[in-house]
Amino acid sequence: MSTPSSTSILPAPGSRFPNIAFKWAAGLAAAMIIVLIILVGWELYAGSRLSLSKFGAGFLWSSEWDPVAEKYGALPFIFGTLVSSLLALLIAVPLGVATALFLTELAPMRMRQPITMAIEMLAAVPSVIFGLWGIFVLIPWLRDHLFVWLKHTLGFLPLFQGPIYGVSMLAAGVIIAIMILPIVTSISREILRSVPNLQREAAYALGATRWEVLRIAVLSYARRGLFGAAILGLGRALGETMAVTMVIGNRPQISASLFAPGYTLASVIANEFTEATTDLYLSSLFELGLVLLAVTILVNIAAQIMLKGITGSVSSKVA
Amino acid sequence: MSTLPETARIPAGAAPVRVAAAPATASTADVPVEAEEVAFDIRNFSMWYGQRQALQEITIKISARKVTAIIGPSGCGKSTFLRSLNRMHDLTPGTRLEGTLRHFGNDLYGPGIDATAVRRRVGMVFQKSNPFPTMSIADNVLVGLRLNGMRDRSVLQERLEQSLRMAALWDEVKDLLNRPGTSLSGGQQQRLCIARSLAVQPDTLLMDEPCSALDPIATAKIEDLIQTLREKYTVVIVTHNMQQAARCSDRTAFFYMGRLIEFDNTRKIFTNPSNPQTEAYVSGRFG
Numbered sequence: 001m002s003t004p005s006s007t008s009i010l011p012a013p014g015s016r017f018p019n020i021a022f023k024w025a026a027g028l029a030a031a032m033i034i035v036l037i038i039l040v041g042w043e044l045y046a047g048s049r050l051s052l053s054k055f056g057a058g059f060l061w062s063s064e065w066d067p068v069a070e071k072y073g074a075l076p077f078i079f080g081t082l083v084s085s086l087l088a089l090l091i092a093v094p095l096g097v098a099t100a101l102f103l104t105e106l107a108p109m110r111m112r113q114p115i116t117m118a119i120e121m122l123a124a125v126p127s128v129i130f131g132l133w134g135i136f137v138l139i140p141w142l143r144d145h146l147f148v149w150l151k152h153t154l155g156f157l158p159l160f161q162g163p164i165y166g167v168s169m170l171a172a173g174v175i176i177a178i179m180i181l182p183i184v185t186s187i188s189r190e191i192l193r194s195v196p197n198l199q200r201e202a203a204y205a206l207g208a209t210r211w212e213v214l215r216i217a218v219l220s221y222a223r224r225g226l227f228g229a230a231i232l233g234l235g236r237a238l239g240e241t242m243a244v245t246m247v248i249g250n251r252p253q254i255s256a257s258l259f260a261p262g263y264t265l266a267s268v269i270a271n272e273f274t275e276a277t278t279d280l281y282l283s284s285l286f287e288l289g290l291v292l293l294a295v296t297i298l299v300n301i302a303a304q305i306m307l308k309g310i311t312g313s314v315s316s317k318v319a
Numbered sequence: 320m321s322t323l324p325e326t327a328r329i330p331a332g333a334a335p336v337r338v339a340a341a342p343a344t345a346s347t348a349d350v351p352v353e354a355e356e357v358a359f360d361i362r363n364f365s366m367w368y369g370q371r372q373a374l375q376e377i378t379i380k381i382s383a384r385k386v387t388a389i390i391g392p393s394g395c396g397k398s399t400f401l402r403s404l405n406r407m408h409d410l411t412p413g414t415r416l417e418g419t420l421r422h423f424g425n426d427l428y429g430p431g432i433d434a435t436a437v438r439r440r441v442g443m444v445f446q447k448s449n450p451f452p453t454m455s456i457a458d459n460v461l462v463g464l465r466l467n468g469m470r471d472r473s474v475l476q477e478r479l480e481q482s483l484r485m486a487a488l489w490d491e492v493k494d495l496l497n498r499p500g501t502s503l504s505g506g507q508q509q510r511l512c513i514a515r516s517l518a519v520q521p522d523t524l525l526m527d528e529p530c531s532a533l534d535p536i537a538t539a540k541i542e543d544l545i546q547t548l549r550e551k552y553t554v555v556i557v558t559h560n561m562q563q564a565a566r567c568s569d570r571t572a573f574f575y576m577g578r579l580i581e582f583d584n585t586r587k588i589f590t591n592p593s594n595p596q597t598e599a600y601v602s603g604r605f606g
């Protein structure tokens with residue numbers, strides 16, 4: 001038996017320069033991304049100086065947003081951003097992973113390509129189109145059917161109480177879920193495809209059924225990567241603006257009910273920038289931008305830490 | 320007496336399928352011995368990957384509680400043959416087979432036979448060790464049992480130790496049971512995979528070149544292990560290493576280009592084969 005890799009690990013003569021050049025180019029690109037983030041952060045910080053000095057840290061947990069009274073607080077927007085994104089993840093991750101499982105493990109070969117293409121086309125639809133569809137199709141349906149049903153069956157939970165308007169936190173969650181579904185699905189699909197066949201065969205050889213193979217060999221092997229897919233989806237969800245603005249109701253409030261309207265950081269910046277007439281108003285919007293950037297970065301750092309936890313711990317129920 | 324199976328000379332497709340009583344193919348000289356229990360009774364077994372025929376009219380009786388080695392040049396159908404013994408081909412689209420394959424009297428491909436039940440009785444160890452990377456050593460061993468619904472802690476604990484002892488791994492890992500299975504060395508991982516197969520209490524163990532990725536010391540350990548397994552299990556081992564076949568098997572089957580050329584006691588195959596092709600292969604003149 002020959003080992004095919006034994007020749008390729010030796011550097012070919014003359015290959016050192018391109019190697020070094022590539023290393024530097026990649027390093028430079030990475031550095032530029034970091035510089036760019038710092039620059040953006042600095043710009044936002046500079047713009048929000050006025051509001052920072054006026055409200056201090058209280059800006060973060062004040063829930064009042066009243067431009068007329070010159071009172072600005074970020075809490076309803078942070079709440080709206082996190083809740084709508086989490087709702088989207090709750091919907092999109094199971095759906096995306098299930099679709100990816102179907103595409104890689106279950107669907108007949110000739111069905112895989114068309115379904116994949118359809119999902120990828122979903123990613124090409126402009127945000128504003130989703131918003132229009134949300135207003136004219138999704139929201140009426142949610143209002144007249146799903147929400148009514150939820151209120152009827154799960155109405156004992158505070159989540160599903162209160163008046164139904166249509167525009168709501170839940171509608172935003174649904175629309176964001178649809179928008180991040182393609183990326184969650186296609187990354188999950190790549191992750192699942194990278195699970196070695198030998199893992200599946202190991203499970204089959206123990207007498208596992210198809211579903212058991214998915215559980216013990218495929219999903220558990222892929223869980224780290226699937227978590228990564230969810231985080232990429234979350235990254236998209238946090239910054240999603242246009243479609244969300246069109247369906248969330250744009251009311252800066254914190255409500256336990258998912259039927260109630262809300263507002264997100266991205267939406268309020270987009271909506272109110274043009275009408276921000278006073279310096280403090282404008283500066284507060286800048287600070288919201290800074291908060292959005294921070295939330296995104298923090299969520300990603302938290303995800304990295306959780307990812308370490310996933311691989312580091314091996315559970316055992318015996319011994 | 321001729322050791323070339325009669326059926327092997329018949330062109331593919333010419334012979335009737337599922338002959339009720341095989342003609343006196345007695346595929347081989349004097350094996351299996353009358354008194355031996357037959358684990359696999361295989362007759363006129365052919366198998367195709369799409370249009371490509373990989374096995375041609377194999378007729379062979381593999382004895383229970385013996386080690387049977389499958390040898391032959393690469394691409395001759397050893398793995399294909401082995402994988403048909405526990406219906407692993409069910410997972411490969413486009414495969415097709417003809418003939419009968421009985422395992423302790425049951426038609427493995429008969430109607431109403433559940434492939435998952437077959438695989439629980441006929442375990443498999445692969446060329447490359449493949450423990451589940453997210454599971455601890457203990458969980459790797461017990462995963463098959465848990466799939467079968469076993470929840471009793473004392474049974475699990477007992478089976479864990481028993482399987483690891485049988486796989487000659489217990490002493491090395493008894494204090495590391497909660498460590499990931501993949502933290503072990505290559506040879507240990509392969510023995511872990513053997514323990515995992517044994518834990519579901521199969522009666523037969525198939526091994527496809529189980530030592531080809533291992534160093535000589537790890538290989539020797541697995542070969543010793545095979546010797547102890549033959550007391551309780553039927554072992555069928557594919558190997559491209561003829562010394563290994565000579566060292567650790569009772570019977571040897573020589574395959575060439577999808578056909579079974581000769582099947583006999585290992586000693587006879589390696590000292591005095593009846594077929595010139597076998598002779599050429601075991602003496603290293605081709606393959």
Ligand SMILES: Nc1ncnc2c1ncn2[C@@H]1O[C@H](COP(=O)(O)OP(=O)(O)O)[C@@H](O)[C@H]1O
Binds near residue numbers: 391396397398400411
């Ligand atoms: N999944 C497959 N699809 C198509 N042909 C295959 C497949 N697996 C094996 N073959 C072919 O079947 C023949 C026998 O292969 P295999 O049983 O793996 O040989 P061996 O294990 O003796 O090296 C080879 O010619 C190989 O190319």
Ligand SMILES: [Mg+2]
Binds near residue numbers: 397398399527
């Ligand atoms: Mg092989």
